[in-house]
Amino acid sequence: MPIRRVMITLLIIGPLLALLAYGFTRDSHYIVSPLLAKPATPFTLALYDGRKLSLDDLRGKAVFLNFWASWCVPCRAEARELEAAWQKIKGTNMIFVGVAVQDTDQNALEFLKEFNITYPNGKDETAKIAVDYGTWGIPESFFIDPQGRITYKHVGAIRAALVVSKLEEAAKSIVSAQEGKGDYSAVK
Amino acid sequence: MKLTRARKVFILLLLLGCIAHRLHAAPAPDLEEQTRAISAELRCVVCQNLSVADSPSDMAQQMRAIVREQVQAGKSPEEIKDFFVSKYGEWVLLKPRTTGFS
Numbered sequence: 001m002p003i004r005r006v007m008i009t010l011l012i013i014g015p016l017l018a019l020l021a022y023g024f025t026r027d028s029h030y031i032v033s034p035l036l037a038k039p040a041t042p043f044t045l046a047l048y049d050g051r052k053l054s055l056d057d058l059r060g061k062a063v064f065l066n067f068w069a070s071w072c073v074p075c076r077a078e079a080r081e082l083e084a085a086w087q088k089i090k091g092t093n094m095i096f097v098g099v100a101v102q103d104t105d106q107n108a109l110e111f112l113k114e115f116n117i118t119y120p121n122g123k124d125e126t127a128k129i130a131v132d133y134g135t136w137g138i139p140e141s142f143f144i145d146p147q148g149r150i151t152y153k154h155v156g157a158i159r160a161a162l163v164v165s166k167l168e169e170a171a172k173s174i175v176s177a178q179e180g181k182g183d184y185s186a187v188k
Numbered sequence: 189m190k191l192t193r194a195r196k197v198f199i200l201l202l203l204l205g206c207i208a209h210r211l212h213a214a215p216a217p218d219l220e221e222q223t224r225a226i227s228a229e230l231r232c233v234v235c236q237n238l239s240v241a242d243s244p245s246d247m248a249q250q251m252r253a254i255v256r257e258q259v260q261a262g263k264s265p266e267e268i269k270d271f272f273v274s275k276y277g278e279w280v281l282l283k284p285r286t287t288g289f290s
Contacts, residue, residue: 031233034277102246127250134275136233136247186234188246 029186031136033153037175040065040144041132045099045122048109053097053120055148062094062171063144064163067124067135069103070111074183075139078157079115085160085167086119093146094167096120101130101138102188130187137184143170151175156182223256226265230255230272231282239282 040063044054055063066082068075086096098121100108105123112121124130133142136155143152143166151170154162162180169176224241230251232243240251251272258268272280 029236031276031279034274126253127247128254130247131251131254131272131275134277136276188234 027181029137030155030181031134033134033179035134035142035150036153036179038150040142040148040150041129043129043132045097045120045124045129047120047122048105048112049120051120053122055144058095058097059148060093060146062146062167063142064094064096064167065133065142065144066096066098067101067130067133067138067140068098068111069101069138069185070107071103072138072185074157074185076111076115077183078139078159079111079117081158081160082163083115083117083119085163088160088164089167090119094171098122099124099129101127101135135187137186139184143167145170145173147173149173149175153179154182155179156184158182219256219259222259222265223252226255226259226268227252229265229269229282231280233276233280
């Protein structure tokens with residue numbers, strides 16, 4: 001009889017403990033985006049070189065859209081990877097766009113110079129673009145197909161190889177089943 | 189039809205009454221009040237246990253500015269909340285909507 005009681009107790013407590021253990025493995029801060037496979041919200045970005053860039057002007061190209069800040073450690077970690085990926089796909093039907101959030105012009109420009117970033121970058125002064133893309137942790141990267149649909153989202157630092165492969169998928173309008181994750185900093 | 193003097197006076201008084209009512213009608217709810225009320229229902233994406241109204245984070249401040257702008261544009265509270273849900277999911281509502289078995 002005592003053994004039966006022990007077994008029944010374990011059968012009840014066991015799954016609860018398993019659920020608790022699973023909970024500890026999850027990132028409680030993580031917000032799953034509802035934007036995968038949805039149309040990318042149009043925006044116009046004031047670039048640091050004085051030009052304005054509109055997402056609508058990039059229709060027909062696969063777009064890599066990256067939100068970053070100079071104070072964000074994982075952004076610094078991925079910066080060289082992104083430039084390397086850009087050098088690889090430059091001149092094709094793909095384009096990179098960087099958006100600085102919660103940053104000063106001086107710090108942002110120093111960051112771009114430090115990592116020798118050559119693709120277009122601009123500032124999202126009011127965080128409207130960041131909110132339009134549901135940004136909560138940086139760096140955040142979005143891959144947009146030539147028809148303007150988001151095919152993949154990656155929260156956190158991303159490697160060059162994954163950027164290129166996901167851009168190639170975006171160019172073919174292949175939507176990923178789920179978003180990806182790396183090291184990130186929460187926005188301020 | 190020729191109006192009698194009494195009818196003219198009546199119509200004039202009616203018109204004056206309408207004008208007076210319009211001038212003294214209840215004022216539109218204060219913009220900041222509306223902004224605060226809607227922001228209080230949204231979760232801050234930085235300080236996730238605080239509302240956008242209460243959170244001191246820069247992002248909450250920026251979200252409040254977006255709420256204010258949308259209120260000024262004439263959007264309803266539901267439309268504004270729907271906007272944030274479309275970007276962050278139902279999670280962004282401090283009080284999730286009841287659907288299905290919830």
